[in-house]
Amino acid sequence: MVTAAPGEERSPALALVNTRRLSPAGEVDDLAEPGDATEWLRRHDLPPARLTPDDLPGLLDLRAAIREVLAASAEDRTPAAKAVETVNATARADAAAPQLTWLAQPHREWRSTRPGSAEEALASLARDAITVVTGELGRLVRPCEAHGCVRFFFREHARRRWCSTTCGDRVRAARHQRLVVEQRGATEGPR
Structure with missing residues (x-):
């Protein structure tokens, strides 16, 4: 399993x-x-119970659209x-409406008008993307700087450049290898 990006x-x-x-x-x-996508939605607390091949x-x-929006925000x-x-x-494919719940006190919740549907899950993802790029998190979206990595993350530390320690380790190992080769070339001199 891949480590989640920040x-x-x-x-x-x-x-x-x-x-x-x-990956390598x-x-x-x-x-x-569809089964993989359904499982991914379930792990992220999003409906539906089963995604069909037509929903994929x-x-x-x-x-792809959210990737473009996040990339544009980062760039x-x-x-x-x-x-x-x-x-x-x-x-807007799935309307959400405020609903009143009353436990110890009144509380407002936004609920889908099509609960359990693929449209509810996709609309929730789209609305989250809109919230990210228009809110405080939008300025934190960054692409991983490791060669060959296409993931994004929230850069909450000024020195963070990679989506995972794996990517950071790869970059550091490549830099070390490059320095070793350069030093070897400098000590051997021209032939």
Whole structure:
């Protein structure tokens, strides 16, 4: 299992974009099959009970759109209009309405008008992406700086550059190897 990037526990939209990544064996997609995608949604407390093959393209399109929106936020640029439209259309695909609950005191909760549906899950992810890029967390979104890594994270420490210790260790090992080769070349001199 891959270690979660900083911020994934606070933002399911950030966790969603990191379901597609590169590994030493090649590209990995945690949402390649409807069963995998259903399990991922369940682990992130999102409906539905079962995602159908017809629901999967919408989830993958949303992931690509959110990736573009987060990348644009991190790069301080305007995202592609298609990505913004996909996020907005998905966010409004399931209406949420405030509901009154009364335990010890009144409490307002936003609830789906289509509970348990794929639309509810996708709309929740899209609304989270909107909240991230328009709120305090938007300025913290960063791509991992390790060569070959495509994940994003919330950079909450000024010195953090990588999404995981694995990526940081890879960068440090490559830097060490480069220095060893340079030192070897300097001591051997020209031939």
